[in-house]
Structures are given as C-alpha cells and as structure tokens.
Amino acid sequence: MRKSGGQKLLFASLCLCLIITVAACSSGDNSAKESDSAISSESKASNAEGTAQASAPSNADADSKYDPPVEITAVRGINGNYKFNEGESYDNNVWTQAYEQELGIKLKYKWYVDNTQYEQKIGLDIASNDLPDLFSVNSKDFNNLAENGMIADLTEAYNQYASPLLRSVLESDLKSFEALHYNGKLMAIGQPGNLGEQVNVIWIRKDWLDNVGLSAPKTMDDVLQIADAFTTKDPDRNGKNDTFGLALTNQLFGGGFADLAGFAYGYHAYPNIWIKDGSGKIVYGNVQPEMKTVLEKLQNMYKQGLIDPEFGVKDGGKLAEMTTAGKIGMEYGAFWNPGWPLGDSKKADPKAEWMPYTIVSVDGNPAVGAATVGISGFIVANNKFSNPEALIKLANFTLEKGYGKSAETEFSKFMMSEDGKQLFDLAFMTMAPTSKNIDIMHKVSEAVAKKDGAGLRGEEKSTFESAMRWLEHKDPANWVHYNVFGSGDQSAMALIEGYSKNNQIKVNEFYGSPTPTMVDKQATLAKLESEVFTKIIMGGSLNEFDDFVNQWHKLGGDEMTNEVNELSQRN
Amino acid sequence: MKEYSTPGRKLFVIFNAILLSAIALACMLPIVNLLAISFSSSEFAASNAVKLWPKGFTLKAYQFVADKPEFLRSFVVSAKVVAIGTFINLLLALPTSYVLSRSEERFKWRNVYAWYFVLTMLFNGGLIPGYLTVKEVGLLNSIFALILPGAVQVFSIILLMNFFRSLPKEIDEAALVDGAGHWTNLLKIYAPLSKPALATITLFAIVGHWNSWFDGIIFMNNPMNYPLQSYLQTVIIKPDYQIIASSNINLLSLVNEQTSRAAQIFLATLPILLVYPFFQRYFIKGLVMGSVKG
Amino acid sequence: MGDFFQNRNGALHVMIFPAVVLLFVFSYVPLFGLTIAFQKYNIFKGIFDSAWIGFGNFRFVLSLPDIYQVLWNTFYIAIMKIAAGLIVPVAFALLLNEVRSVLFKKTVQTIVYFPYFLSWVLLGGILIDILSPSTGIVNDIMAGLGFKPVFFLGDASVFPYVLVATDTWKSFGFGTIVYLAALTNIDQSQYEASIIDGASRWKQALYITLPGILPTVILMATLSLGGILNAGFDQIFNLYSPIVYRTGDIIDTMVYRMGLVDRQYGPAAAIGFFKSVVSFVLIVISYKLAGKFANYRIF
Numbered sequence A: 001m002r003k004s005g006g007q008k009l010l011f012a013s014l015c016l017c018l019i020i021t022v023a024a025c026s027s028g029d030n031s032a033k034e035s036d037s038a039i040s041s042e043s044k045a046s047n048a049e050g051t052a053q054a055s056a057p058s059n060a061d062a063d064s065k066y067d068p069p070v071e072i073t074a075v076r077g078i079n080g081n082y083k084f085n086e087g088e089s090y091d092n093n094v095w096t097q098a099y100e101q102e103l104g105i106k107l108k109y110k111w112y113v114d115n116t117q118y119e120q121k122i123g124l125d126i127a128s129n130d131l132p133d134l135f136s137v138n139s140k141d142f143n144n145l146a147e148n149g150m151i152a153d154l155t156e157a158y159n160q161y162a163s164p165l166l167r168s169v170l171e172s173d174l175k176s177f178e179a180l181h182y183n184g185k186l187m188a189i190g191q192p193g194n195l196g197e198q199v200n201v202i203w204i205r206k207d208w209l210d211n212v213g214l215s216a217p218k219t220m221d222d223v224l225q226i227a228d229a230f231t232t233k234d235p236d237r238n239g240k241n242d243t244f245g246l247a248l249t250n251q252l253f254g255g256g257f258a259d260l261a262g263f264a265y266g267y268h269a270y271p272n273i274w275i276k277d278g279s280g281k282i283v284y285g286n287v288q289p290e291m292k293t294v295l296e297k298l299q300n301m302y303k304q305g306l307i308d309p310e311f312g313v314k315d316g317g318k319l320a321e322m323t324t325a326g327k328i329g330m331e332y333g334a335f336w337n338p339g340w341p342l343g344d345s346k347k348a349d350p351k352a353e354w355m356p357y358t359i360v361s362v363d364g365n366p367a368v369g370a371a372t373v374g375i376s377g378f379i380v381a382n383n384k385f386s387n388p389e390a391l392i393k394l395a396n397f398t399l400e401k402g403y404g405k406s407a408e409t410e411f412s413k414f415m416m417s418e419d420g421k422q423l424f425d426l427a428f429m430t431m432a433p434t435s436k437n438i439d440i441m442h443k444v445s446e447a448v449a450k451k452d453g454a455g456l457r458g459e460e461k462s463t464f465e466s467a468m469r470w471l472e473h474k475d476p477a478n479w480v481h482y483n484v485f486g487s488g489d490q491s492a493m494a495l496i497e498g499y500s501k502n503n504q505i506k507v508n509e510f511y512g513s514p515t516p517t518m519v520d521k522q523a524t525l526a527k528l529e530s531e532v533f534t535k536i537i538m539g540g541s542l543n544e545f546d547d548f549v550n551q552w553h554k555l556g557g558d559e560m561t562n563e564v565n566e567l568s569q570r571n
Numbered sequence B: 001m002k003e004y005s006t007p008g009r010k011l012f013v014i015f016n017a018i019l020l021s022a023i024a025l026a027c028m029l030p031i032v033n034l035l036a037i038s039f040s041s042s043e044f045a046a047s048n049a050v051k052l053w054p055k056g057f058t059l060k061a062y063q064f065v066a067d068k069p070e071f072l073r074s075f076v077v078s079a080k081v082v083a084i085g086t087f088i089n090l091l092l093a094l095p096t097s098y099v100l101s102r103s104e105e106r107f108k109w110r111n112v113y114a115w116y117f118v119l120t121m122l123f124n125g126g127l128i129p130g131y132l133t134v135k136e137v138g139l140l141n142s143i144f145a146l147i148l149p150g151a152v153q154v155f156s157i158i159l160l161m162n163f164f165r166s167l168p169k170e171i172d173e174a175a176l177v178d179g180a181g182h183w184t185n186l187l188k189i190y191a192p193l194s195k196p197a198l199a200t201i202t203l204f205a206i207v208g209h210w211n212s213w214f215d216g217i218i219f220m221n222n223p224m225n226y227p228l229q230s231y232l233q234t235v236i237i238k239p240d241y242q243i244i245a246s247s248n249i250n251l252l253s254l255v256n257e258q259t260s261r262a263a264q265i266f267l268a269t270l271p272i273l274l275v276y277p278f279f280q281r282y283f284i285k286g287l288v289m290g291s292v293k294g
Numbered sequence C: 001m002g003d004f005f006q007n008r009n010g011a012l013h014v015m016i017f018p019a020v021v022l023l024f025v026f027s028y029v030p031l032f033g034l035t036i037a038f039q040k041y042n043i044f045k046g047i048f049d050s051a052w053i054g055f056g057n058f059r060f061v062l063s064l065p066d067i068y069q070v071l072w073n074t075f076y077i078a079i080m081k082i083a084a085g086l087i088v089p090v091a092f093a094l095l096l097n098e099v100r101s102v103l104f105k106k107t108v109q110t111i112v113y114f115p116y117f118l119s120w121v122l123l124g125g126i127l128i129d130i131l132s133p134s135t136g137i138v139n140d141i142m143a144g145l146g147f148k149p150v151f152f153l154g155d156a157s158v159f160p161y162v163l164v165a166t167d168t169w170k171s172f173g174f175g176t177i178v179y180l181a182a183l184t185n186i187d188q189s190q191y192e193a194s195i196i197d198g199a200s201r202w203k204q205a206l207y208i209t210l211p212g213i214l215p216t217v218i219l220m221a222t223l224s225l226g227g228i229l230n231a232g233f234d235q236i237f238n239l240y241s242p243i244v245y246r247t248g249d250i251i252d253t254m255v256y257r258m259g260l261v262d263r264q265y266g267p268a269a270a271i272g273f274f275k276s277v278v279s280f281v282l283i284v285i286s287y288k289l290a291g292k293f294a295n296y297r298i299f
Helices: A002-024 A032-053 A094-103 A115-127 A138-148 A155-161 A166-172 A174-178 A206-212 A220-232 A260-265 A289-301 A316-324 A338-348 A388-403 A406-414 A436-450 A458-473 A475-488 A492-501 A514-535 A541-567 B007-038 B043-045 B062-064 B069-100 B110-122 B127-134 B154-166 B169-177 B181-192 B193-209 B214-219 B230-238 B241-247 B250-254 B258-283 C002-038 C056-061 C067-097 C102-113 C120-130 C137-144 C159-183 C188-196 C199-225 C232-241 C242-248 C251-261 C266-291
Strands: A070-078 A105-114 A134-137 A189-192 A199-203 A275-276 A282-283 A332-333 A352-359 A367-369 A373-382 A504-509
Touching: A070 A115, A094 A105, A094 A388, A094 A406, A105 A138, A105 C120, A115 A134, A115 A138, A115 B127, A115 B214, A115 B230, A134 A138, A134 A388, A138 A373, A155 A388, A155 C232, A166 A189, A174 A189, A174 A406, A189 C120, A199 A206, A199 A492, A199 B181, A199 C120, A206 A475, A206 C251, A220 A289, A220 A332, A260 A275, A260 A289, A260 A367, A275 A289, A282 A541, A289 A514, A289 A541, A289 B043, A316 B043, A316 B181, A332 A436, A338 A352, A338 A475, A338 B043, A352 A475, A352 A492, A367 B007, A373 A388, A388 A406, A388 B110, A388 C232, A406 A458, A406 C242, A436 A458, A436 A475, A436 A492, A458 A475, A514 A541, A514 C251, B007 C067, B007 C102, B007 C159, B062 B258, B062 C232, B069 B154, B069 B193, B069 B230, B069 B258, B069 C002, B110 B154, B110 C002, B110 C266, B127 B214, B127 C002, B154 B193, B154 C199, B181 C002, B193 B230, B214 B230, B214 C188, B230 B258, B250 C102, B258 C102, B258 C159, C002 C056, C002 C266, C056 C067, C056 C266, C067 C102, C067 C159, C067 C199, C067 C242, C067 C251, C102 C159, C120 C159, C120 C232, C159 C199, C159 C242, C188 C199, C199 C266, C232 C251, C251 C266
Parallel strands: A070 A105, A367 A504
Antiparallel strands: A134 A373, A189 A373, A199 A332, A199 A352, A275 A282
16 A cells, blocks of 8 residues: 555654653653652662562562562553464463563453554543553653552662662663652653654765765755755756655654754754753744744755655655655655665665765754653553552563573573564563663674674674675665664764764753643644745745744743743752 | 437437546546555555556565464454344344334324434544443443444434335335234335345445444454454554664564555455445346336 | 324334434443533543533633634535535436446446545545646646646645545445435336336436435435534545645644644543534434425434
C-alpha cells in the first residue's frame, strides 16, 4: 500500500509522542530542590522502615528472590512483528521464565495490545479503575495517577533495592530523574532519553554533491547553494529537471525526517520549544523574530523552485517515496534516518550515497539544536499492589541481563539471539544506558577500522557484523549499520556525540504536563500557526508573521508564557 | 419486454454503456494499484513507482503473509464473528421488523417501540461507558463482545420494516384470518417475499462485521483473538518512530513493508468482494420477479 | 375483529422483546455517559466524582475562535455529501436498470462496489498522486481538454468539493445496493401496462421506476440526516493539511487535534451530545414532513 495515509497517522502518533516527551512531567521540576532533599531524607528513613516491612524480603539485596513466588499482573504494548518460536508466547518465554526462576516473580499479563493502541487501552483501564499491578503510562497520565493517589511511592524500594547499574542509568541526567518524581517522591521507573539523539543532522547525497561540484556545507549559505544546485544543476545527471533542493513536509517542524527544525537552528530559531530570551524570561520559539527569518528564507526557496510546490499536502510518507524515487538529495533528519527511509533509497539506487553532516549556522555562532528532557514510558506500580519493590527488581534484572556482568554470557539468551531475534521485545520492560548508541558507535567503528570484531558482544557484535557485510558485499540492507555506527567520525552517531561535547544542545525550558491554558488553547494556536507558516512559505506576505505573533499572544499565548515562567520560577 | 429502438434510444444505450464503463474503470484503479504493489519488489513500492502493473514481480509479500500465523488466525476469528454475528443480526431483525411493520391502529405500541429503536441511532454514550457496560456484562475478551453490542442493527430493521410494509396488506390479513400466528405469518409469508431486502441487510451485516476493527482492539485482551481488521490496523498504522528508534534501529526497516501490507490488505478485502456476487442475483431486476403479479 | 388482533398483540411483544432488551443493555445503559458532557470529566475520578460544570464544556467549545468556521465547514461538507450520496446512487441504479446485458450489469455493479472496502489511509496516498497538479492523471486529462491545472488537495476553495467527489466515488457503489433492492420490488405488471399505453423508456423511468423507489429514497434521505454533522473524519484526516484548514477543518478533526494536547473527554462528549440533538431535531422534522406531505411514515 501507499504509506502516506498511514504515515499521517504515524506522524500524528509521533506528534503525540513528542508532546508526551515534551510534557515529560512537571512534578519533578516543580519541586526540584524539594525533591532532592526528600530523596536523601527518605533514603535515611528507608533503612529503618524497609526492614520493618513484613511482606518485603528481609534482606536488602538487589537480587533477592521471592519465596514463595509472588504473582504480579501487568499489561503491555507489543511490537506485532515479533515471530515466536514453537510454544513461546508473551506469557511464556526466556524472560518470564527467568523472572520466575531468578526473581520469584510470576508475571501475568492481563492484556497485550499493539504499541500504537496502548494509550487508548490503558485509558480504559484507568477509566474503569481496573489497573494491573505494574503498567506503563505517558507523562500526562503519570501526573494524574500520582495526583489522584493511584500509584505507589517507590522511593523506599528504590533506595533499598536499586542496583548500582539502575542508579547510574536513571540518575545519569538529574532532570530526567526528577521527571520520575511527584512531590519529591519517586513514583515511576523509566528510560531517560539521550538529548543529543533528538537533534537533527543534515542528510545529503554525497554523490549529488560530487556531481554538482560542491563540498560539505559549512554555513547556511552553503546549504542554500546546495539546495539551488540540487534543483537546477541536474544532480542525478538524468537530463531532466526533476529534483528538489530541500525536503520538507506539511508538518514543517518535527517528525525526525524531512524536518525543518534543523534548518531553523541554522538561523538560531527554535521551533516548538520554550527558550530563555536575552532577559532570562522563557518565551515560545515560534513567535520569535528569528522564526520570521526562517520563513523568509523558505519563501525565497519556494519562489526559486528549490522546494516542492506541492509540499503543503505531503507528509513524511510521501516525502519518503520521493526520496526513494531519487527526487530529493538533502533533508534534515534524525540519526536513524538510514533505517527509514534512506535505507530504501539505498536499495532502490545503490549509487545514493547518503552522508550525515552536522547542522550549520548562518553566522559565526555555531548552530544549536533543541532537545526536551524526556522519559519514554513511565512504568508505575499500582497503589494497591503490596510488592512495589518488584518493579525495582525487574528494572535491575532487565539492565543486568542487557548491560551488566551477566550480559557477557547471557546477551544472546536474553537480548538478541545469534540469529538476530530481538529477544528484548519479550521483556516486560526495556532499559538501556542513555549513552548506549554512542558506546556502540565507538566500539564498532574501532573494530571496523581494524576489521576485527574480537571482544565485541551482543548488539555491538551484530552491528559490527552488519557493517562488515556492507563493506565487503555492499549489501544495501546492512548499509544502515555502517552509516550510523560503523564509520567513525563520519557516522551519524559521532555527530550526535559532537552535539553534546560542543555544547550544541539547547534544552527545552518547558517539560511539564501541559498547563491549563495549553490544554484549552494549544490546539487552536497550533492550527493558526501551521496555517500562517505554510501560507508565508507559499508566497504570503511576511507581515502575516507579525499579525500571527500578535494573535498568538492575544489568544492564550501570554497566559501560557506566564504559566511556563511561573512553573520554572517555582524551582 | 419490448425494446424500443428509436435513434435517441440507441444513442442513449451507447452513451450509457460508455459512461458506466468509465465509472467502473475509475472504481477499479485503487484495487488494481494495491494488487500491483503486492506483487512488486519493495524498492519499487517504496519509491511509489508501481502504478497499475507490478514492477520487479515477486511473490515475496505473499510468502511473508503465509509465514504469518497471525493473519490466518485473525481470519478465522473474523469468519466466526461474521457467521455468528450475521445470523444473530437476522434472527433479531426479522421479528423486530415484522412487529414494527404492524400498523398503529392494530398495535398501538408500535410507535413507542419505533422511537425506542430510532433514538439509539442518534444518541450514544461514548467509548468509556460502552466499554464499562461490556465489561460489567462480562463479555470482555469474548467473541460476543464483538457481536452482542451491535446485534440489533436498527438501520437494517427500518429498511426491512419498510420493505414489509410495501407488501400488499391483503396476503397478510388473509393469513392472520386463516388463524396463522404472527410467527407463521412472518416465516411463511413475509420472509420468502422479502428476499431482496433480506439479501441487502445480510450483506450489510456481513460487511459491517467484516470491516469493524475498533471493537476488537478495545474488547480483546490478546491480539490472538483479534478479528482480521483489528489485526490489519496494527499493520497499517505503523509503529512509532521514537519507540523504535530508541530501542532498535533495525526495526525501522519494517516501517516500509509496503508490499506485504498491500498483500495483507488485498487478502483481507478479497472475501468481502467475493461474497457480493452471491447476493447480486437478488438485486438484479428481472431475476427475481415482484412476487405479487397483478 | 378488533379483539382478534388485540389478543395477538402479546405475541408481538414477545417477538420484539429480545431486541428491546439488547438495545437497553448496550445502547440505553451506556447513555449515562452523556453526563460527561456536563462534567469536567476526569477519568481518574470517574463519572461519579468528576465535577459538574453545567454547560461549561459547551461554552468552552463555542468560545474557540474558529468554531463557527469549523461548524460551517462540517455542515457544508456533510450536507453536500448527503445530497450526492442520494442522487448519485439513485441515478446510477436507474442507469444500470437500463442495461440489458445481465453480464455487463453484474460486472459494473460488482466493480463499483470495490472502493467502499478500501480505507481512507490507503486511498489518501493514491489520491495525492492522481490529484497532483503536476503529475496527476486528473490534471493531465484536464490539460488535454484545455483546462488549467488545479491543486485539488491544496486549494482551499476546491477542497470541500474534492471531499464530496471522492467520498461519493468511494461509497456510491455500496449505496446503490439499497436502491437496486428497491427496484426489484416494483410491480412488473406496471411496466407491461405502460408498454401497451405506448410509454417510452424515459417515461417509464420517470413515472414508474422513480416513484417506485421514492419511499426508499425518502427513507434514506431521512436517515442520512442523522449524519448532518458527520463530515467524515477518516477521509478528511487523511486528506487535509494546513493549507486547506480554512475550508476543510471539521468538528471531529478539531477535537482530534485537541486530544493530542490532552485527553478532552468533556468537550468531546459535549460536541457528541450537540450532534445528537441536532440530528434528532432534523429527523423528527423530516419524519413529520414526510408524514404530512407524502403521507408516508418513515418508521
């Protein structure tokens, strides 16, 4: 089928997901200072109380096993593409068996649903007040559950049972860790995101660059020049005027593919996030004067035919098709773009040599990308559940099998089988160090350079092998691993690491649940904004931007700004 | 029937044939396109190069579906829902329509009943109350959760009722005077005379059950019990990038399984397309004569 | 005589009983959910503990700056779809009725039934291609006829009509079935009599066939009024974009986007309730009108 419609849904769900991440929990930062002190005081108290608790195992050992075993109900989102072996199921697999044998936890799933429908389904469980012992929610629901006293305080259990590995992952970023708190109490376990991975790179077809005699962009002017050459100089040498200079979707900013956010960073504009202005006040990026410059540049590109005149009706799916069909040679996108859709482009045209470049700026100041502190999935324990510490144990266990000592021997049993089966899909939860991808990049790139994968294990090993298969056999299916992880300084992951190292990340100043005004007004404002921005790009008057800014302030933007600043000052 | 063969008529016949053919052609394009994609190799599909004929012909997509036990399992669930659900729909529609087709003079409750039914077409409590009701009745995760909430198809009942009312009153009264009960009257007289209407509502019931997907996702606890369209929903709406990108970049390639998606959609649509000709004879005028000839 | 039928009414109550009970359980019981429209509903608290805010949700929805535009779009698109959804299937059924070859008739009938079964997700992708102003086949044909290219999905002034046209294209084949069934119910002897009177085919269509299916047309028209504020979420969601929000944004897509920010059960329920009331009023009016002027009772 054509992807576009589904893609639209995907993008919709992606927006949702972005919003969730954006809304990565206010509670923690509402009371950041409070929370720190609370944690330390709680931890002192917990030693005394923890041992007094009758139902919990008496030793505070992170690996202690329940005897007799406890039965725990849970629910889960699944990836519908997993292929089970004979007799295997989500209820019965290496993970559930190990939970029972090693932890004394009998995990019983009340239901499973495809990840895309999870939020809907857990909403119904919440509405019918029929929640399992352990489950995962988004940040909005997390806050509401905590506020309504429906989930358990994990502070004590965490202090008592959390393994050093779990602590190192959860506490690697203080803001992310705060996001797991409500009123100073740890109420959830969740995977903190890597901020750098949220920032785009510029994906450019190196073969086209060579064809038009240009080199890697250093400034935004170079980007515009490349866009011009990719439109007018027949970069694919097919003798037809059938290419565009820069990819963009009707969503403009966001989506992680053909995403103009990276373009905006070049003009020091920060779409869809809240930033500090010169005076230290938090303001909304889309109504700043820099955004007008971005729109002006895009309008010029539109006038010159450098962007698709029909972009207004095209979503990421359509753009992916155009990219694969060889109409697009430059796009701003996430590090994972080679997985989709650039990998398809490579398969369709092996000459397509997509290379990642770091985002560039219009002036002497380096381009800075935006990221939002986020937790992907808050895993919480029902307040009625008598063994909330089981969640900590499961988290310990998950990390240990994947990234602890046991990973050295058991990685292929629990994480990825020798034949490439993604066993971690079967686990109740997935957790990994936030630097996982960057670590893999270093190890794999080093091994690729030496052509020797000795000492690599697990994901590093499989990634190395794929990268080598690409280098040796030019099998396009394996190109993604080389490009993202295996090509050293040229790999996308290396650029991501560079963003962190070079301070090229601006953190969204707002990462709470939507404020009351956002709940009421944001959809309206977003509609207005997307209409005006699209219109301007397609040739509308730039004055419309100023009108929009006025409107935005009047129709709720001022209230939102006040709310966001108040929240931030409470810290 | 005698055919008129004036020049105007001839012109009309030709014009009509051309018009209908053109319309039919326009209606065929998407499914031909779908079929072509399902037989194409993935790089052509991904670049939107496949139009009405496969490019890089391959059966891979169909092999993929054949290897997927979920598809067949959901197919069986759907077949069950259609069989039981349609049967129950008809079982309820026949007597209900019959009762509602009584005239008000003879059955004064009829109007009360009629509005009782019509109101349910207009007002509904929404998702959460609907879910809670099904849950309280104890139907969660049961195939009857997909059947009973929609067992009374008011639209079909009104359609059938109108058909019943268009039948000549005389036979009806004759039968009742003869001492036959309402049930006999319904089954011996009304039902046999209403084949086109029954065929219509049966087809609606089959199509309705076959196409519904949301109830499957809401009421079933395990994708093993999903009907086909619920399962397809999870295939069509692609997984979330962020979830994928954070866990594994390999999974991203699945986002673009267009050919297998096309194959699955086609296979899931085929049965409902094939069912139609079986009902068609009831809709073709002339094959079924009006039962009461003057 | 009166007694005779009265006695039998007991049987009628029995016959309708199962359907009455099922509807009570699955349609009437959940109506307690209508209260959500009048609450600041919070799923964490439930219906019994959420705060009552009277018409607060309605006021909120009506206070949205573009609500009247959106309501108008919804109504405008829906009413055109209802009209096209009546006229096209009827016309098609009549044209098909004039075809003599049973094979041709059956084939055409079967083919036009196809698109109904394809989702808007799928058709959306196809339509973006075939309606493209630069590469789409529709504009190619129009160019051949000397027309300027039209950006069907990107021009706010034509977008509503594109919605109506594509929706009709998708569903008229399925919609025709009801009329085909109605056609079979026309007494054949009327045609025979008219031939003796020397009536032309055209006159037959006008004076026998059309009146013969008129009750069904009135019925379908009345029932479709229930959808007066349902302009088709799936279709619009898959075809619209910011350039055509002005004419293409409808209530349901607006509620959907509001839901992306936060769950919006209260306002959504309020809108649902509003739609129901409007449909109810329209259906009652048309019921009365049909009874009064056509002496025809729809249900």
